[in-house]
Amino acid sequence: MAKIKCVISYDGTNFSGLQIQSRERTIQGELEKALAKIHKGVYVKVHPSGRTDKGVHAKAQAVHFESDYNLLPGEWKRALNAMLPPDIHVNKTEEVSPSFHARFDVMEKEYRYYILNESEPDVFKHYYVYQYPHTLDIVKMQEAGIYFEGTHDFTTFSSAKASVKGSKVRTLLEVSCHRDGSCIEFVLRGHGFLYNMVRIIVGSLLEVGRDKLTPEEIPYLFEQKDRQMAGDTVPPQGLYLWNVRYEETENSQ
Amino acid sequence: MAKIKCVISYDGTNFSGLQIQSRERTIQGELEKALAKIHKGVYVKVHPSGRTDKGVHAKAQAVHFESDYNLLPGEWKRALNAMLPPDIHVNKTEEVSPSFHARFDVMEKEYRYYILNESEPDVFKHYYVYQYPHTLDIVKMQEAGIYFEGTHDFTTFSSAKASVKGSKVRTLLEVSCHRDGSCIEFVLRGHGFLYNMVRIIVGSLLEVGRDKLTPEEIPYLFEQKDRQMAGDTVPPQGLYLWNVRYEETENSQ
Structure with a gap:
């Protein structure tokens, strides 16, 4: 399994915050939807550095996820941006050590x-x-x-x-x-x-x-x-x- | 009846265009809702210079309406802005001649x-x-x-x-x-x-x-x-x- 760290920006206007909630449009929800498409329907959990509230924006939020797909870091950026809505953008992706955690290592x-x-x-x-x-x-x-x-x-x-x-x-x-x-x-x-x-x-x-x-x-x-x-x-x-x-x-x- | 011309700006992002449509959030709908509040529930029709589509913005759209309320033009601006959502703003209001029409006189x-x-x-x-x-x-x-x-x-x-x-x-x-x-x-x-x-x-x-x-x-x-x-x-x-x-x-x- 590779661990991938992403730096993302989002316009929080039309999101009910970062954290996934059923029936609400959230940043985590959109990221996990994009990852599921890339992984042929398999759920991939996204771990953010922390939550942001409804209407709050991010210039450089950090998240990580794990995948058994072998993409180069730049390919992860392209693949995710192709699947994400225009109010979320992946600025950078990189492979990190298996011990990295987007929340605990801040x-x-x-x-x-x-x-x-x-x-x-x-x-x-x-x-x-x-x-x-x-x-x-x-x-x-x-x-x-x-x-x-x-x-x-x-x-x-x-x-x-x-x-x-x-x-x-x-x-x-x-x-x-x-x-x-x-x-x-x-x-x-x-x-x-x-x-x-x-x-x-x-x-x-x-x-x-x-x-x-x-x-x-x-x-x-x-x-x-x-x-x-x-x-x-x-x-x-x-x-x-x-x-x-x-x-x-x-x-x- | 006084005829009032308003110059308005709006962020079109979260509107389904200018023209009123049932069950959609529209600029005309919000203006008429604000006017109905001011007129104690009485419907007041808003006439725009023309329509704008879903997502299109306006820096200075013009509309007119008629009212038997005797407010000064500056009072109309304040009253409307107090009732309108934050993505529509009335920049200016003025009383115009009874023959004025926001669409036909452009x-x-x-x-x-x-x-x-x-x-x-x-x-x-x-x-x-x-x-x-x-x-x-x-x-x-x-x-x-x-x-x-x-x-x-x-x-x-x-x-x-x-x-x-x-x-x-x-x-x-x-x-x-x-x-x-x-x-x-x-x-x-x-x-x-x-x-x-x-x-x-x-x-x-x-x-x-x-x-x-x-x-x-x-x-x-x-x-x-x-x-x-x-x-x-x-x-x-x-x-x-x-x-x-x-x-x-x-x-x-």
């Missing part, structure tokens, strides 16, 4: 979040950014971002509905934002993320940007371990899983 | 068509451009465009399925194209267009760009009055109704 994930900071909505950007009309103090948001970097218990900044029983301690390497015209880009990099963590951190940075919260209050919010204290969960369409890094590959892009 | 329409001339597809552009991997000779396409300008019988360059019984003579004011990096933009302006005419002209220009047809052959194709002689109908997602001009308004943008 070293670092990068997410980006995009805000269109304008009063008039743009229908052509609706599925790809969060249109936010209020004036924002970017410098204060940047100051607040630094308080999220490092190792913390992220209970306050993750979904209270999360089923994770274990530790909510995670390490973030970067939480930054910058403005380019009316577009605001957030970059969040870390070893791992809890459910809704990116969207709640961005929502909290927006509270700082509107002077409803000060950067200096962030450590107090961490201490409270109370989801209610943080900002709203911003909508999914501004969120992109931007990159997933592994030890054995230089750069998964 | 002086000029402008369409644009966008091609992504790259070998690798971009999932985030799939619903908004036509990804076309072949090398194109833009200068020859520009030369060919000039043969479409002026008054011609467009039978060769319109859908054979069109139900139009009358004349197929139309006047085009501009058929141009230019390249900006890997994006190719086509601009077509005219007094009126037949069904699929923009998409068949663009498809024919692509044949010229690939040296399958010469610019000098275009007059011969017009003479044949045979749809089979022209290029393919390019897909809807690259097409934008860009502007609709009327005598009584300076610029409908």
Whole structure:
């Protein structure tokens, strides 16, 4: 059996998220359908680096699968793209060691979040950014971002509905934002993320940007371990899983 | 009764075209639903400048409706946008004379068509451009465009399925194209267009760009009055109704 790692991009607009669900159009579902066609009807399970929610996009998601077919890595890319719908694209395929696992071997994930900071909505950007009309103090948001970097218990900044029983301690390497015209880009990099963590951190940075919260209050919010204290969960369409890094590959892009 | 003209934009991706159809999500259907909400359940008919197909977008489509409600034009814009889904947006509303008709009074329409001339597809552009991997000779396409300008019988360059019984003579004011990096933009302006005419002209220009047809052959194709002689109908997602001009308004943008 060969183990194949794929780097894929997808437009999450018309998917009910990554994870397979009966009667819903999902990224995993479309990938497994394409693999079954290639394997003459035999089911091949797809293992992603992690889930993404309905409406969330990916520039470079990573998945792996196993196959007893002997295709060259470039042939896997061509074969899959020929079978996949146009809103999923395989950017790269490579054979990896039998011990590789797309989820358990993740070293670092990068997410980006995009805000269109304008009063008039743009229908052509609706599925790809969060249109936010209020004036924002970017410098204060940047100051607040630094308080999220490092190792913390992220209970306050993750979904209270999360089923994770274990530790909510995670390490973030970067939480930054910058403005380019009316577009605001957030970059969040870390070893791992809890459910809704990116969207709640961005929502909290927006509270700082509107002077409803000060950067200096962030450590107090961490201490409270109370989801209610943080900002709203911003909508999914501004969120992109931007990159997933592994030890054995230089750069998964 | 006041007659209100609206300039609207829409992302055609998740609509089954403009014209109302039972059980399908359409632009006219959503506009009439919003107007019925504003008018406490009373049906208000929407008259567009013309139809657009499933997947076709609009930057500045024009529609009119009549109402016995006395709102200021700016209030109509706010009321409609509050009721409309995020993939339709009212850019402008104004009261027009009782004799105005969004379809019959059109002086000029402008369409644009966008091609992504790259070998690798971009999932985030799939619903908004036509990804076309072949090398194109833009200068020859520009030369060919000039043969479409002026008054011609467009039978060769319109859908054979069109139900139009009358004349197929139309006047085009501009058929141009230019390249900006890997994006190719086509601009077509005219007094009126037949069904699929923009998409068949663009498809024919692509044949010229690939040296399958010469610019000098275009007059011969017009003479044949045979749809089979022209290029393919390019897909809807690259097409934008860009502007609709009327005598009584300076610029409908």
